[in-house]
Amino acid sequence: MSARVVSNEPAGAYHLITLDAPAVAAGAEPGQFIAAAVGGPQTALLLRRSFALYTADPATGLIQIVVAEHGPGTAWLVRVRPGTPLDVVGPLGRPFTLPAEPGTAVLVGGGYGSAPLFDLARRLRAIGSTVHMVVGAGSAERLFGTADARTVADSVVVTTDDGSVGVRGLVTDALPGLLGPRGVSAVYACGPMAMLRAVGETAASYDVPCEVAVEESMACGIGVCMTCVLPVVGVDGRSRMVRSCIEGPVFDAGRVRWKDVGTLPVDVLGADAMDGH
Ligand SMILES: Cc1cc2nc3c(=O)[nH]c(=O)nc-3n(C[C@H](O)[C@H](O)[C@H](O)COP(=O)(O)OP(=O)(O)OC[C@H]3O[C@@H](n4cnc5c(N)ncnc54)[C@H](O)[C@@H]3O)c2cc1C
Numbered sequence: 001m002s003a004r005v006v007s008n009e010p011a012g013a014y015h016l017i018t019l020d021a022p023a024v025a026a027g028a029e030p031g032q033f034i035a036a037a038v039g040g041p042q043t044a045l046l047l048r049r050s051f052a053l054y055t056a057d058p059a060t061g062l063i064q065i066v067v068a069e070h071g072p073g074t075a076w077l078v079r080v081r082p083g084t085p086l087d088v089v090g091p092l093g094r095p096f097t098l099p100a101e102p103g104t105a106v107l108v109g110g111g112y113g114s115a116p117l118f119d120l121a122r123r124l125r126a127i128g129s130t131v132h133m134v135v136g137a138g139s140a141e142r143l144f145g146t147a148d149a150r151t152v153a154d155s156v157v158v159t160t161d162d163g164s165v166g167v168r169g170l171v172t173d174a175l176p177g178l179l180g181p182r183g184v185s186a187v188y189a190c191g192p193m194a195m196l197r198a199v200g201e202t203a204a205s206y207d208v209p210c211e212v213a214v215e216e217s218m219a220c221g222i223g224v225c226m227t228c229v230l231p232v233v234g235v236d237g238r239s240r241m242v243r244s245c246i247e248g249p250v251f252d253a254g255r256v257r258w259k260d261v262g263t264l265p266v267d268v269l270g271a272d273a274m275d276g277h
Pocket residue numbers: 033047048049050051052053065066067068069070071072073074075112115214215216217218219249
């Protein structure tokens with residue numbers, strides 16, 4: 001579907017891009033993403049690039065994404081000018097699960113991974129939940145949304161690896177102080193895979209359910225190509241390679257086989273048939 005770039009502004013180490021995309025904004029839920037065609041009409045960059053939705057406003061038709069420059073696709077995107085048409089598909093993927101009853105939630109974001117957590121925090125507060133946020137990054141300029149966090153959460157802890165802002169350390173260092181004493185009913189996280197694994201393991205050690213939005217490399221974004229698979233344990237106890245673009249990107253952290261991500265474990269259902277393909 002066709003979208004249009006409304007604005008493109010630097011935000012620390014990232015770019016905040018606003019798109020006029022009413023069809024995406026109309027149905028989006030926190031944790032979902034878009035897949036954008038990059039490079040313009042003459043490009044050799046054939047694969048779409050995926051970006052989590054930071055905001056989606058059905059009333060205005062505007063959506064926002066936060067983009068870190070990485071390779072050629074994002075290098076083009078962070079330089080795109082207002083008025084440029086952009087072909088996007090979305091909203092894609094499975095969103096975060098909202099609880100049936102209000103509770104106390106801890107939301108943990110790493111780098112630009114914080115982006116989908118602010119709309120989630122608003123939704124949780126709207127149903128009466130208490131929201132604590134932990135926003136972390138390697139250094140001050142790689143943090144995203146700390147001011148936003150203070151408007152949507154009941155408490156905010158900011159961490160940086162180098163101590164340039166907030167508490168020196170990792171986001172997981174802040175979790176015992178939150179998960180121990182506060183009767184937390186759910187943890188939600190988005191950020192680098194190593195962080196998600198650590199957050200999931202910490203939540204499990206306090207017996208608190210944890211959902212994570214993973215960032216697995218994607219090609220089609222719509223369930224066709226199997227690029228984005230990762231090993232996940234099903235409710236029947238069997239492991240399967242599941243597509244993170246349609247069965248995720250949000251998963252129950254306790255079901256992801258973190259140490260096997262990027263591999264094809266021999267015991268996953270159908271591994272024998274997939275071997276060598
Ligand atoms: C569900 C999801 C949400 C994402 N949200 C954001 C976001 O909010 N902001 C942001 O800056 N980035 C986000 N990413 C990562 C972003 O898609 C990649 O950084 C981007 O595709 C890189 O493209 P490139 O051409 O710049 O780099 P290249 O490395 O040249 O990309 C080549 C190919 O590899 C894939 N790829 C490369 N790096 C990654 C990566 N880290 N994760 C997934 N696929 C990758 C790309 O899809 C592309 O097909 C997200 C990825 C996924 C899967």
